[in-house]
Amino acid sequence: MSEKSDVQQKLELSELVSLCKRRGFIFQSSELYGGLNSCWDYGPLGVELKRRVKDIWWRDTVQFRNDVVGIDASILMHPRVWEASGHVESFHDPMVDCKECKGRFRADHLEGDKCPECGGELTEPRDFNLMFKTHVGAVADDASAVYLRPETAQAIFVDFEQVMTCSRLRIPCGIAQIGKSFRNEVTTRYFIFRSREFEQMELEFFVAPDDEERWFEYWLDQRLNWYTSSLGIKKGSLRLRPHEKTELAHYAKGCSDVEFLFPFGWSELEGIANRTNFDLSQHAKFSGKKIEYFDDLSGQKFVPSVIESSAGVDRTILTILMDAYDVEPERTVLRFHPDVAPIQVAVFPLMKKPELVEVATKLEKDLRKQFRTFYDVTGNIGRRYRRQDEIGTPYCVTIDYDSLNDHSATLRDRDSMKQKRVSFDQMIAAIGEAQSNPDFWSQSQ
Ligand code: ATP
Numbered sequence: 001m002s003e004k005s006d007v008q009q010k011l012e013l014s015e016l017v018s019l020c021k022r023r024g025f026i027f028q029s030s031e032l033y034g035g036l037n038s039c040w041d042y043g044p045l046g047v048e049l050k051r052r053v054k055d056i057w058w059r060d061t062v063q064f065r066n067d068v069v070g071i072d073a074s075i076l077m078h079p080r081v082w083e084a085s086g087h088v089e090s091f092h093d094p095m096v097d098c099k100e101c102k103g104r105f106r107a108d109h110l111e112g113d114k115c116p117e118c119g120g121e122l123t124e125p126r127d128f129n130l131m132f133k134t135h136v137g138a139v140a141d142d143a144s145a146v147y148l149r150p151e152t153a154q155a156i157f158v159d160f161e162q163v164m165t166c167s168r169l170r171i172p173c174g175i176a177q178i179g180k181s182f183r184n185e186v187t188t189r190y191f192i193f194r195s196r197e198f199e200q201m202e203l204e205f206f207v208a209p210d211d212e213e214r215w216f217e218y219w220l221d222q223r224l225n226w227y228t229s230s231l232g233i234k235k236g237s238l239r240l241r242p243h244e245k246t247e248l249a250h251y252a253k254g255c256s257d258v259e260f261l262f263p264f265g266w267s268e269l270e271g272i273a274n275r276t277n278f279d280l281s282q283h284a285k286f287s288g289k290k291i292e293y294f295d296d297l298s299g300q301k302f303v304p305s306v307i308e309s310s311a312g313v314d315r316t317i318l319t320i321l322m323d324a325y326d327v328e329p330e331r332t333v334l335r336f337h338p339d340v341a342p343i344q345v346a347v348f349p350l351m352k353k354p355e356l357v358e359v360a361t362k363l364e365k366d367l368r369k370q371f372r373t374f375y376d377v378t379g380n381i382g383r384r385y386r387r388q389d390e391i392g393t394p395y396c397v398t399i400d401y402d403s404l405n406d407h408s409a410t411l412r413d414r415d416s417m418k419q420k421r422v423s424f425d426q427m428i429a430a431i432g433e434a435q436s437n438p439d440f441w442s443q444s445q
Pocket of ligand 1 (some may be wrong): 183
């Protein structure tokens, strides 16, 4: 699929990790104390990128639809929730330890029966529950045990009736949530791809039992397209992979993953599943309450089926970064789609002279109303451009001495490095056009 060799791609991942640290996208948590393995902090640019991903998902999944509403539920839930969901009983990874080097690995990720690091002998696989256990209140006994949620979805099922009653939704309809989830993963690697604390964007879409197949196909299509149409990811690096029968959970009728071609191979970004009415039926059984939907048009009562779309915020961010990362002989560029770029427009006075600074800061204030902007006054102009290229800013605006007379500035394009003279009062419109019209730069200097 990709023209780059494996070695090149792996090198790119390590270069990207150092760019993320250097420029303040993402770095290791608690580094002052030597770091906490697999926990990551998003810095000033990373947090903006993360907000963009979540805002765009929320906009497209909730705000632009009449049939989906959102919730923001508590991370700690009643422990019975995780009994009903099956997590207490079966949320395990089989794990083996190396008797020589003491490394720990997931048995289902190993190709042979020797340690992949040192070739040593491995123990028999043992189950390892992935949920983090903690306690509420002052006494840490079994009665006070609770779990940090391993997924956001269960709160949607538990709150289903409440939300249906207060929102006046009719099936087919969905409930969405974005939030933190926690899994005590046996092995964590590949930067933010697999960590123990991460964020999910989940949609549970409730349908009549005889309507499952149609909606499953609909969401497969919607979700795959979302990555290209809303985030600008290249089509060739994405695919849908239907699960083999042996991979499917016993209650699921179908499941496909959206996968991205990472340097370490095709890997899951999101799972889309037909979960039937398993979750609602389980919660009805464990809570002893009836959970049913009455369709007043058909006069039918039923337990709705669920089509789930479950995407990872952090894996989406890694995808955006990998897809945008480009090294040219003279510069490194993050070719972010203008909609996701942490900064959309950088404004510079050519030199740190009061008359230029005054005009540049005023223009930046105007542009701020429309775009995510950044103002930079130090260093030579070439270096300032390179810095913005490296953090993925699509446009730069430079004020020079001519600007004082012609009330215009130089607008520069990150990707082509072409430039155009644009008057101050046309700047917002010109940047808008540059984003939408591919021919915008063809008539330029
Ligand atoms: P994997 O097989 O990679 O462990 P999974 O099938 O267990 O993933 P799901 O339970 O389907 O994952 O979770 C839905 C989404 O949540 C995943 O597609 C992924 O984007 C995200 N996710 C799950 N576990 C992690 C993790 N440990 N770190 C980061 N993101 C995760």
